[in-house]
Amino acid sequence: MTLDPANFRAMMSHYPTGVCVITSLAATGEALGMTVGTFTSVSLDPPLVGFLPDKRSTSWPDIAATGRFCVNILAEGQEWLCRKFSAPVRDRFSDVVYRLSENGLPLLDGAGAWIECAIHAVHEAGDHLFVLGVVEAITAEPTASPLVFLRGKFGQVTCLEA
Structure with a gap:
């Protein structure tokens, strides 16, 4: 069977899907980033996560060369960051507020x-x-609502009481 x-x-x-921006820092100090909608938890022992950049990505090779990355899980209202980091421009960090983590990775405000993460394997x-990363540090904003993408539109999550 052939699928269209x-x-x-x-x-x-x-x-x-959730919406994430993968960030890293080049040896030159240049902040790097790309949008992905294909992020998942993979393993608890060892703690692994994964995402799937397109083979044609022009951003991924620069991030891969660093050996490390940060998954910035976008929150409600950050659609503009998703669009900015998926645009075909070099300086995606102009007008973007971020700080460097203790590990030297860009964390989007x-x-x-x-x-x-450190890159564990690429398949x-x-x-x-399929990029696998071994988790080195994790931080979350407990009240943040994640940005989601469904049927070509952005949305937000509404939690139902159990």
């Missing part, structure tokens, strides 16, 4: 959580790469 890529993409849009996965 456009139909497959449309069908997968019915599953909500206002994000809901930050997961700092081929069709037209993407």
Whole structure:
């Protein structure tokens, strides 16, 4: 069976995803970043997370070269950061407030959580790469509501009482 890529993409849009910006710091001190909507927890022992950059990404090779990255889980109202870090421009950090973590990774202000990692492995996965990171540090804003993407639109999470 052959699936039409456009139909497959449309069908997968019915599953909500979180929105993250992967950041790192080049040896030159340049802050690097890219938007991803394919982030997941992978393992508890050892603590591993993963994301899938497109093989055609021009940002990923620079981030990969650092050997480390931070997953900035975007919060409600940060759609502009998602758009900014997915735009085909070099200086994505202009007008973006961030600070460096103790590990020297860019943490975007206002994000809901930050997961700092060392690259553990990178695997081929069709037209993407599957990047595994071993978690070195994690911080979260307990009251932040995550930004989600569903059917081509941004949204927010509403928690229901149990």
